[in-house]
Amino acid sequence: MHNFSATYTDQYQLAMAQVYFNKGHRDHKAVFDYFFRKLPFKGGYAVFAGLEELLGIIQELRFEERDLLFLQEQGFKKDFLKYLHNFQFRGNIRSVKEGDIVFPTRPVLQVEANIIEAQIIETLLLNHLNFQTLIASKASRIRLVAGDSKLLDFGLRRAQATGGYFASRAAIIGGFDGTSNVIAARDYDIPVSGTMAHSFIQSYDDELKAFRDFAESRPENCVLLVDTYNTLKSGIPNAIKVAKEMEERGQKLLAVRLDSGDLSYFAKESRRMLDEAGLDYVKIAASNQLDEYVIKSLLEQQAPIDVFGVGTNLVTGAPDAALDGVYKLSWSGGEPRIKISESIVKVTLPHKKQVFRIKDSNGKCIGADAVALENEERVEEMFHPFEPYKSLQLGQFEQEPLLHPVMEGGEVLHEKRSLEEIAAYSLKRLSELPIEFKRFNNPHIYKIGISEKLREERDKLIRHYKNT
C-alpha cells in the first residue's frame, strides 16, 4: 500500500549530498553503522525486525519526476538534479539476520556505499528498523508471558496512522499468531481474525437474535462478544443457547470474547458456566488495554483465557514509542572515522567491523557479543569498551559471526523469507538466550566487548582528535 520515493528522507541528507556533489566527494566510499543505545521496555534484549522489507524498498528506491520538480523549487541545481534523476542505491549492506536477538551499542547493520547514497537512505533505514524492532521486541515480551495462548494484534485503530501496517508485520516476528488488520494480512500473508463489535449487538433489539444471525451467517470461526449488556446474566447464557443450536446443526461455537470488566473474574465464571453446559470446547478470548504485565497477572490468577487480543500497547510500543537507533559514520574517504563526545559512552567505533556471538559448546549464548575489525576471524580476549582493566578471555568459546552480506551493488542477495520463517528463526535464537536476560525486573546485562585491535584503532583516533 506504499509507494516510497527517495524523498522519504530528511532534507539535510540532500543538502549534504549537494555539497558532496559540488566538491567532488560524490564517489567517496563511506561506511555507516546502524545500532541503538538503549534496550526498549527496560528489557534484556531486542528482536531485530524490518530488514528484509527494507532491503526490497532500498533496491527500488528512486527519485520521481515530481520529486525533482519539488527539489528544483527548493533551489537545488540542475546538474545535481540530473544526478538524482539517475540515483539508485548501489552499495553493500551487511547485517544481522532479521529475527535475531540484538543488543545495544554494537553494530546491527553496516552500510558501505558512496557517501551520497549512504546518506540518502539513512532516514528510511532508521525509520523502518527502529520501529519494527521496537514492535517485534514488544511482541516478544508478550509472547514470553503468554505461553501457548493465542496472541492477536488488534491495534490498527489506535496505531500511529499507517505505522500500524508495519506493526502488524513486526508483531508476527515477535511471536504473535494473527492480526485483525486486513490489508496487512493481505500483503504479508498473516492469519487474519475478527468477529463482531458491540455495535453489532446494539444494532439489534436483542442480543440473542444478534448472536443467532451471526452464527447462522458465519458458523466457521464464530466468536460471540458477550459483554454488551451483562456478561454473566445475558451474554454467556445467550452464547450457550446459540452454541447448543449450532451443535444441532453439527457446528461448533469457537469462542466467546470478553472486552471489559475484571477479565480474571469474568473468564473464570464464563468458563464455569460454559463447562456446566457441556461446552468445554468453547474457548475464551479477552481484550481491553492488554499488555505483557496485564497478561502475566491474568495468567498468574489462572484466568482461563485462551486467546488474547492486544491493541494499542502492542502497536505503539508503549510506553517507549521509539527505539533510539542511530546511523554513525565509521569510515570515509579512505580513513576510519569516529564521533567524539563529552560522554565516553557516546564515542563511536571506527572501521568496518564484524560482531561475534559468544556461545558455549551446547550452542547456548554465554551473554556476550564481541565487536572486532572486519578481517579478524576470532576474538581471543574481549575488552570492556570504556573500562580499560576489564576484559574476558574467549579462547574456549564458539564464536558465531553475526554480520552477513545481504545486499551487494544495490541488489538484494537472498530471497525474502516468509514471516513465519523469520518468526521461527527468532524463536530459535531466543531459546539460545539464558532466562536471566528475559526476566522483566532488572534483567541480566548482556556484555558487549571489543577486540584488542579495535580498541587500539579507536584509541589512536581519540588521541588524534584530542591533540588537534
Add this chain to the structure above:
Amino acid sequence: MHNFSATYTDQYQLAMAQVYFNKGHRDHKAVFDYFFRKLPFKGGYAVFAGLEELLGIIQELRFEERDLLFLQEQGFKKDFLKYLHNFQFRGNIRSVKEGDIVFPTRPVLQVEANIIEAQIIETLLLNHLNFQTLIASKASRIRLVAGDSKLLDFGLRRAQATGGYFASRAAIIGGFDGTSNVIAARDYDIPVSGTMAHSFIQSYDDELKAFRDFAESRPENCVLLVDTYNTLKSGIPNAIKVAKEMEERGQKLLAVRLDSGDLSYFAKESRRMLDEAGLDYVKIAASNQLDEYVIKSLLEQQAPIDVFGVGTNLVTGAPDAALDGVYKLSWSGGEPRIKISESIVKVTLPHKKQVFRIKDSNGKCIGADAVALENEERVEEMFHPFEPYKSLQLGQFEQEPLLHPVMEGGEVLHEKRSLEEIAAYSLKRLSELPIEFKRFNNPHIYKIGISEKLREERDKLIRHYKNT
C-alpha cells in the same frame, strides 16, 4: 505516497458486514459518533486534525481486485464479494472543523450511512483522526511554550514507520513552522529545512574545511552544526571564521545548531561569542530530545535559542502514543441506540446530535460545550451528564453549533483548505480559550453538558435495558 484500499480495516468489520448483508440489514441506516474519553498529555484541550485528508481518502475508498481475491480465500461468499466490488461510501458526515479545539466525551464527528458502509470506514477513520489529533495537540502544547521561536519537526527517523508522514502534517496544524521530512513537504506544501549531520563534519579531516565547503555550496539558509568536536573551542570559532568569509562574499550565515550538551549554557556562550564577533544576526538553533517541558525550561533560563528542532517526542506523541478515540453507534434501524456499561461514564449518548460551544458576548469560550438532539437550536439549561442535580443556565450566552456537514452522499462538500489556513484557524480558536485551560499543571476542566431532551431520551433507553 499511500494507496488506501477498503481493506485498511479490521476483519470484524467485514465479518459483521457479511451478516448484515445476508440478513437483509444492508440498507439499515446507522449513525456513529466519533469521540474520545481522555485528553492527551494531561492537558486541558485537544486540537482536532486529520479530517480533510480523511474525507478525501473515504471518497475514493474501494476494494481492489486483489482485495476481493484475498477475501474469497478467507471464505467470504460470492454475492457478498460482488457487493464489495461495488462498494463505495455514500453516506453523510457532520464534523467539527479541522483545527478546532475539542474536548472529551462529546461527539467530534458523526457518520450517517448504511450500516455496512459505516462499519467498513470505522478503522480507517479512528486510525487517522486519533493519530493526527494526538500529534496536533502535542505540537500545540509545544507552540504554546515556544512563543515566537521557530519550531521544526525533525522526527521522521524515529517515527512509527510511515506514521511520520502524517505526523509532519499534524504538527503544522498544531503550530509548527516546518519539517525536515521531504516527502511530507512535497505532498503537503510544508516549508522544508535541513542542513548537515555530524557525519558531514566527520567525513572531512577538519571541521573548518567542512564548514567552508558547505557555505560555498549552499550559502542560502546556511546553518552550521557546531558540536561535533568541541562547541566553544572549535565549532563556534570555526563558524565565526566562515561567517566572516561569507560576509566578504556578500552572504550571511543564517544560524548555528547545537545538538548535545547543556543547551542553555552552550546557547548563551555561543550567543556571546557570536555577538562579540559582530554576528548578532546569526541565529541559534537547538535540537536533542526536546519536548514542551525542556523548551519551557530553556526559555525560563533565557537561553537565546531562536529555532527548536523537535523529533521523537513530537511525532510519537510521547508519552501518550495514542488518543483513545472511539466510534459508537447512536442510531440504527430507525431506533436510537445506546451502549450500557457497568461504569456510568461509559454509557453512550443516543440519537443524532448537535454540539454547541458556549461563548460570552466577546466571543470568548466560557469553558463549556453542550450536547443536544440534532433538531434543537439552542440549549437553555445544560445538565451534568451523570450528576442529576448539577446544571448550568445558558440563556444569556452565545451558542455556536460545531457539527457541520462535510460529506454528503459520499461526496466531500468543501474544497480542501491549505494546511496554513487550518493552522491559522486553529490558532484563532485556541485564542478564544481562556488561559486556565492551557496551563500544564491541572488545567481547568472544560465542562460538557447535555440538554434536557437528550437526557430524557438517554434515561428512557437506560430504563428500557435495565428492565429487559
